[in-house]
Amino acid sequence: MSNVTVCARFRPLNSKEKQNDNSSVCIRSRDTETFIFKDEKDEESVFSFDRVFYEQSEQADVYQFLALPMVRDVVDGYNGTIITYGQTGAGKTYSMEGPGILECSEQKKGLLPRVVEGLFDSLNSSDEKKTYSIKLSMVEIYMEKVRDLFDLSKVNIQIKESKSRGIFLPGVTEINVLDPVEALQNLSKGIANRTVGETQMNMASSRSHCIYILTIQQEFSRDKRTRFGKLILVDLAGSEKVEKTGAEGRVLDEAKTINKSLSALGNVINSLTCGLQGKTSHIPYRDSKLPRILQDALGGNARTALLCCCSPSAFNASETLSTLRFGARAKHIKASPRMNYSEEKSDTSSSTASPPDDDSSARVLNKLTEKFNVEDVKFLEELFIQEGILFDLSSVEEESDIDDLTLQVISLLQAAMEKLTATVDELKRENSILRAKVDASTDSLLYKGAENSSIFQNMISGILTFFLRWSGYTSPRCWQ
Numbered sequence: 360m361s362n363v364t365v366c367a368r369f370r371p372l373n374s375k376e377k378q379n380d381n382s383s384v385c386i387r388s389r390d391t392e393t394f395i396f397k398d399e400k401d402e403e404s405v406f407s408f409d410r411v412f413y414e415q416s417e418q419a420d421v422y423q424f425l426a427l428p429m430v431r432d433v434v435d436g437y438n439g440t441i442i443t444y445g446q447t448g449a450g451k452t453y454s455m456e457g458p459g460i461l462e463c464s465e466q467k468k469g470l471l472p473r474v475v476e477g478l479f480d481s482l483n484s485s486d487e488k489k490t491y492s493i494k495l496s497m498v499e500i501y502m503e504k505v506r507d508l509f510d511l512s513k514v515n516i517q518i519k520e521s522k523s524r525g526i527f528l529p530g531v532t533e534i535n536v537l538d539p540v541e542a543l544q545n546l547s548k549g550i551a552n553r554t555v556g557e558t559q560m561n562m563a564s565s566r567s568h569c570i571y572i573l574t575i576q577q578e579f580s581r582d583k584r585t586r587f588g589k590l591i592l593v594d595l596a597g598s599e600k601v602e603k604t605g606a607e608g609r610v611l612d613e614a615k616t617i618n619k620s621l622s623a624l625g626n627v628i629n630s631l632t633c634g635l636q637g638k639t640s641h642i643p644y645r646d647s648k649l650p651r652i653l654q655d656a657l658g659g660n661a662r663t664a665l666l667c668c669c670s671p672s673a674f675n676a677s678e679t680l681s682t683l684r685f686g687a688r689a690k691h692i693k694a695s696p697r698m699n700y701s702e703e704k705s706d707t708s709s710s711t712a713s714p715p716d717d718d719s720s721a722r723v724l725n726k727l728t729e730k731f732n733v734e735d736v737k738f739l740e741e742l743f744i745q746e747g748i749l750f751d752l753s754s755v756e757e758e759s760d761i762d763d764l765t766l767q768v769i770s771l772l773q774a775a776m777e778k779l780t781a782t783v784d785e786l787k788r789e790n791s792i793l794r795a796k797v798d799a800s801t802d803s804l805l806y807k808g809a810e811n812s813s814i815f816q817n818m819i820s821g822i823l824t825f826f827l828r829w830s831g832y833t834s835p836r837c838w839q
């Protein structure tokens with residue numbers, strides 16, 4: 360179990376804040392981990408995080424502390440997520456991208472270009488002989504819809520979950536990139552497609568949650584093992600007090616949706632950190648697209664780092680306090696990252712391959728092979744195809760969905776067996792008519808047909824019984 364790394368970052372006061380309140384600030388630094396916060400009533404409290412980046416901190420400092428260890432973990436086969444969170448105008452996009460991801464001074468470069476360069480550096484500097492590929496995807500959650508920023512025709516991408524892949528986005532565009540320049544050029548095109556608008560708080564306010572997904576696959580020459588790692592960077596849309604920002608019309612609708620999804624994220628964090636020890640409580644990941652997409656990062660197989668971006672201005676003290684409380688709460692989340700390693704040799708054509716799919720139908724057939732002979736399994740495979748039994752669990756989201764699918768397969772098999780039983784009965788009837796008509800020498804030959812049909816029926820029945828037992832249906836309702 361590891362904790363989420365939580366850092367706070369305070370940007371410099373902006374020109375509006377300098378005018379607003381005589382430049383008064385709501386924080387006083389103690390050290391690199393602790394500061395004193397003064398709320399609207401001038402009451403002071405102490406906050407501690409893994410690291411605090413004050414106004415003069417450099418982009419490189421944030422990368423070194425927060426993202427570089429994550430880049431190394433991802434190359435080592437773990438999944439990682441880096442999230443920027445905070446009030447609108449607090450510096451999330453600046454921290455993530457810098458003033459721009461192309462043609463930006465080294466000093467101002469944000470996390471994203473540094474992460475991309477760091478990944479390629481790390482992959483190229485390793486001593487072990489290997490081939491690797493990096494794929495990019497980029498989506499935004501705008502007004503509760505997941506849009507593909509590499510293909511704007513994909514406006515409502517579904518969020519799915521499978522055992523082997525965790526949370527994934529079926530059909531999302533994946534672009535293979537060979538070097539950092541190509542990666543940043545593509546990401547820059549995606550960023551240009553992001554929904555941005557002007558608000559009272561920010562001239563270029565992100566009106567959506569933006570999610571960058573970098574998937575790394577390495578195949579080692581020595582033992583042909585394949586290693587996967589996924590790094591997700593999330594630039595959240597900013598929370599705002601609409602009565603304070605004076606949002607109206609579309610901007611107001613956007614703000615309400617953004618606030619709602621951020622509350623849903625907060626509720627998930629509360630549920631994850633308030634649960635009674637040893638008891639599993641319901642975690643409301645599905646209340647909104649945002650926590651659902653971040654499910655692995657929050658409670659699953661990923662290392663997670665959260666950058667809480669804040670304004671230092673006393674004018675924004677109440678928003679800053681809620682950001683800091685969010686970070687303090689997230690600090691208590693426990694994650695269980697596992698290495699994504701495949702022991703088997705991957706397909707040689709797989710420089711563009713995704714992590715292995717949840718090939719449940721293949722697993723069913725493999726299991727059956729242990730119990731039945733190859734012909735029987737082959738027959739079952741044909742039967743599945745012939746009867747249109749789609750046994751693809753990769754799109755299944757919940758246990759209850761698996762139950763539904765299992766019941767569906769069972770009833771299809773049941774119908775197939777009823778059909779076969781009818782055929783056997785028909786054959787038997789024909790056989791007895793024939794037997795009465797033909798002489799004793801041909802009689803035994805015809806009897807063989809019915810005998811084979813019975814074997815056939817018993818075999819299906821055996822497979823079905825095995826399938827029912829395998830799928831956990833000890834007393835299936837539909838098979839009585």
Ligand SMILES: Nc1ncnc2c1ncn2[C@@H]1O[C@H](COP(=O)(O)OP(=O)(O)OP(=O)(O)O)[C@@H](O)[C@H]1O
Binds near residue numbers: 370446449450565
């Ligand atoms: N650390 C910093 N140093 C200098 N300027 C900064 C810093 N952080 C933010 N800024 C500036 O503050 C402004 C707002 O920052 P940014 O757009 O990153 O906010 P945001 O949190 O992403 O807002 P929104 O949620 O509205 O998109 C920008 O002009 C940005 O350049």
